[in-house]
Amino acid sequence: MAYHRLCESDYRFLSLIWDHEPVNSTALVRLCAGELGWKKSTVYTMVKKLAEKGLVVSENATVRSLVPREEVQNRESRSFVDQTFSGSVPSFLASFYGGKGISPEEAEELKKLIDEMKRD
Secondary structure, rough: OOOOOHHHHHHHHHHHHHOOOEEEHHHHHHHHHHOOOOOHHHHHHHHHHHHHHHOOOOOOOOEEOOOHHHHHHHHHHHHHHHHHHHOOOHHHEEEEEEEEOHHHHHHHHHHHHHHHOOOO
């Protein structure tokens, strides 16, 4: 199945679910009213929309995610780099840092990450 990027409201809604799951639908409505300013009908529409995308499930008035936060973050990040920087991580990093330097600690951390992720 092809991955379609999430809009900001989808991600914010999923974040509330991840932070509180499994969450009762009544509690989710209260959370969304307080955090997002949404009405009950909007919350139920979003549950249905994300369920159709295979991201959440609602059973017995309890909502839980079907995809871990880290997986969605990985997909979203990869999609952004692919679309915006033609898949080039170095181009992304150069743009992200915008010409400002990084600390020796950050450089070392990036080197370790690169070494761990190298393909043979």
